[in-house]
Amino acid sequence: MLTNNLGYPRIGSKRELKKACEQYWSGNSSIQNLVQTGKEIRKHNWELQKEAGIDLVPSNDFSFYDQVLDLSLTVGSIPKRYHEVILNKGNSELDLYFAMARGYQKDGLDITAMEMTKWFDTNYHYIVPEFLKNQQFKLFSTKLLDEYNESIRLGIKTKPVIIGPVSYLLLGKEKESGFDRIDLVKNLLPVYLELLSKLEEQHVEWVQFDEPFLALDITEKDKEAFRYVYTEIKKKFPRLKTLLATYFGALEDNKELTLALPVHTLHIDLVRNPEQLDDILADIPGHMNLSLGLVDGRNVWKNDFEASLSLIKTAVDKLGKDRILISPSCSLIHSPCDLDLETNEVVLSADIKQWLSFARQKIDEVVVLKALAEQDENALPKLKANKLANECRKTSDLIHNAAVKRRVAAITVKDDQRENTFGVRQRVQCEALNLPLFPTTTIGSFPQTQEVRSWRAKFKKGDLSLTEYYKLIEKETEETIRFQEEAGIDVLVHGEFERNDMVEYFGEQLAGFTFTKNGWVQSYGSRCVKPPIIYGDVHRPAPMTVKWSAYAQSLTEKWVKGMLTGPVTILQWSFVRNDQPRSETCTQIALAIRDEVVDLESAGIKIIQIDEPAIREGLPLHKTDWQDYLHWAVKAFRISASGVKDDTQIHTHMCYSEFNDIIQNIADMDADVITIECSRSQMDLLDAFADFKYPNEIGPGVYDIHSPRVPAKEEMVFLLEKARKVIPAAQLWVNPDCGLKTRHWEETKKALTEMVAAAKVLRESVEEAVTL
CATH class of the missing domain: 3.20.20.210 (TIM Barrel)
Known part of the structure; x- marks a missing residue:
């Protein structure tokens, strides 16, 4: 049984990234200072998770602005209007990146920003990729590789995270008529294969592909794209442990498709839809492991250990513990960083604080759930404390009017x-x-x-x-x-x-x-x-x-x-x-x-x-x-x-x-x-x-x-x-x-x-x- 995390907040526990970005944008700080802030946040996040006991620590979950924009830059999906920004030798790759996100109005240029919209049903906004008919892609940014190697130098073997090619295309928008953006998958996939080849050279073991569209209604053409992509990845990299992450909902009509994909591990969201576990277990193939998304990555309430342990037992009874991963339901970027920073009881009373869990605490919950599932007696006091806190919340006079x-x-x-x-x-x-x-x-x-x-x-x-x-x-x-x-x-x-x-x-x-x-x-x-x-x-x-x-x-x-x-x-x-x-x-x-x-x-x-x-x-x-x-x-x-x-x-x-x-x-x-x-x-x-x-x-x-x-x-x-x-x-x-x-x-x-x-x-x- 492994512990797994899909992503960690990148803003810093004291919003260090926000401050560093805004200082750079205003001209009051250097790009070197901004890059250094990013390194410090990544180092802190990786070490925190490793020390807590997370087996699969994510990398490339950090972003200076948005993970979808990161991928657009990685695969060279850069709208033509920004090419003049690239040609200005005084601009860095980060300057191009920020121009795409925020617009560009200097050096005699006046360039509008890319469109922004909501990330599924969250309050997070992403930068919408722009696609043209017959668009070609190329490896432009090596951010994913650089951050993986950065973690290795720190002595932490991470699991690179990348938005899957099908979801990336579906997140975008056609900027001219006469084609369907999903048709670009054969042009896009070679860049992913090139990235994976470079990761393989660095002896990467796991790669997480985020494919949240598998929890949505998709077309037959989209389904065929999923089959094509993951068949090709498996063919080219048979030893790679691919973790296919779905979240925010159940697979429902996409269950048969998803379980037929040749991936090593499937992640499912059991917070949004615990009922899907039985359906998945009934049909999961023998080669596939299962990551159970048990700790709520989108809300702040303490996990109910007894309820989560019941789901773990159901999965272990069917698959055995060696095929099970314990995880948050989704990336923790939707959670605040650390409940321990809440020391002012006037702002947040102790009565309510005892019911809460932020990203740092959710990491601990994942680790404790593994210990309890493996019947570690040292974890039993934490089970008792968890039960008392949840019972207290149910009966509290603060709740009902x-x-x-x-x-x-x-x-x-x-x-x-x-x-x-x-x-x-x-x-x-x-x-x-x-x-x-x-x-x-x-x-x-x-x-x-x-x-x-x-x-x-x-x-x-x-x-x-x-x-x-x-x-x-x-x-x-x-x-x-x-x-x-x-x-x-x-x-x-x-x-x-x-x-x-x-x-x-x-x-x-x-x-x-x-x-x-x-x-x-x-x-x-x-x-x-x-x-x-x-x-x-x-x-x-x-x-x-x-x-x-x-x-x-x-x-x-x-x-x-x-x-x-x-x-x-x-x-x-x-x-x-x-x-x-x-x-x-x-x-x-x-x-x-x-x-x-x-x-x-x-x-x-x-x-x-x-x-x-x-x-x-x-x-x-x-x-x-x-x-x-x-x-x-x-x-x-x-x-x-x-x-x-x-x-x-x-x-x-x-x-x-x-x-x-x-x-x-x-x-x-x-x-x-x-x-x-x-x-x-x-x-x-x-x-x-x-x-x-x-x-x-x-x-x-x-x-x-x-x-x-x-x-x-x-x-x-x-x-x-x-x-x-x-x-x-x-x-x-x-x-x-x-x-x-x-x-x-x-x-x-x-x-x-x-x-x-x-x-x-x-x-x-x-x-x-x-x-x-």
Whole structure:
């Protein structure tokens, strides 16, 4: 029996990678310092896992930005627009890499970043590969080889990890018509074979191929690609121990395909779907070993050793212990680094901390499970302690609130319906709000400078009084209102300077949530989030946003949007309790947000945005499970939004999603205005709304806020003209892709000035058309 890990957090326990990247990007640190930080993080991670007792320690799970982008660079899938970056001799391979992720705006070049989207149903974002017909691939970067050799020099024989060729192609996007990207598999596979040949020269024993698409619905052509790839790998490298990793769901219809592949070991996710174990064991061939994904790589709750041991026993009874690996369910990049760093009981109480496990502790859980399965008596005290902690959680008075449960049970059909249909509301809102054609707005947040963040830190430490802190926030809010007025933006926002994170801020004010001091998880690139932990029944003890929205509205004659995070997004971007259905928790959050919406309306806020960027990412991996999820998710949003009058305009925002297959459900949400990410996709995402004839108003993002480049007015006009061809002018809003919190003020002011100018060009063109 072996212990196995699929991947470890790469940000560093104190976000060392984030800081090093941002210092390099800003020109305040050298590339040598950045590379050294990466080496130190890898060394720490490898040694930690080896010392804990992990037999198969992963390498190449580290990334300076994103593992999919790493692979694009490795196989030479570099879009043509970046070739000039390569030709500049002053640029390193890392500079090219970051240009692909973030865009490039120097040396007389202005190059857009590659598209970014969600990694399956997680809050991690990856950089989408771009493919052309008959595209050729070549070994461009040797990162995988370099990191394996780096581990060997440290005396740790690692297991290189790479995204499998089929999943890599399926993660990408065709950038021209007339072909299916999976057809490129025969062009791509030779690069993988070259990599494996070089690894074989270094006497590599194990290689992990991540093929998460085996837990999704795939086509017969995709299945044939899987057969072709792994047959060829087996033929060329018969002695290589290939570990095929699936996760986030069950194999289901792909079980027969997967079990027929000539791989050494199959990894399955028994946290998401423990029921699949019996199906797998019934048909697993004699040559195949099985990696049991027992420790939850995506949530923070302590493992139930007794339940896991029962699954291990079932597998051992069938296969014998020599064919079994004990593993987390998926890579631990979705988990915070180390629970031992949580030493402040004011932030995270000892009562709740005893129920939790972060990446460092999950590694220990894997090792303890192996010891218990092998009947090591020294591990028995840990089994006893684990059982006590889990029993304590089940019976704790912290978990349940009878009043919340009664309110959920009392929900009726009227609670998720607006008073009138959108057609009626639109006329009422048009008269009440009196906005121009192509109204301009932003998505909510404005830049949070180091100074603003320092105020919050000083206030939490007690170095600033509440009065002093509020005065500073008021000043920053007023300056932001004045800038928006001067820029000519039509619907203003207060800037959210009092907020840390769009989910954490609300969780801090809702009962049933707790927090960490250092529970950071990577969202994309250097962007890290600290998800709240939902441990009990949720309700709103007091108003959360009314003070600052009302204050901002008092400063201006223009409308100020109230800014809220929706129930599904709060659910998706939190670590959620696993002792009741997610739908139940989501409904509790929806009622809390509904109370806030009603209070904002009472305070004179006539436009309220309820952000739901996570609706799409919450979809189950198999389409047969979609409708149940979409039913309760859409209902939760409608509950949160339906307590207001017709003249109050409800907005929602979604980003980095494919909408085609859920467009009816988005329409069912019945938001008066939806704003979406569109700029990186060059408005292609808007086609779904146009084909569907989406009835409500739409704000397709006209510039990418995840890149530091400032687009010109003409670029935004071009995108708006594309939008106008498919969406009626009376339905179009003008806005950035997302919130501006992570950007700098200088670029923000330039970009928004260009955006307003672009909207004016569109208005003038409509006026001219009417005159003619």
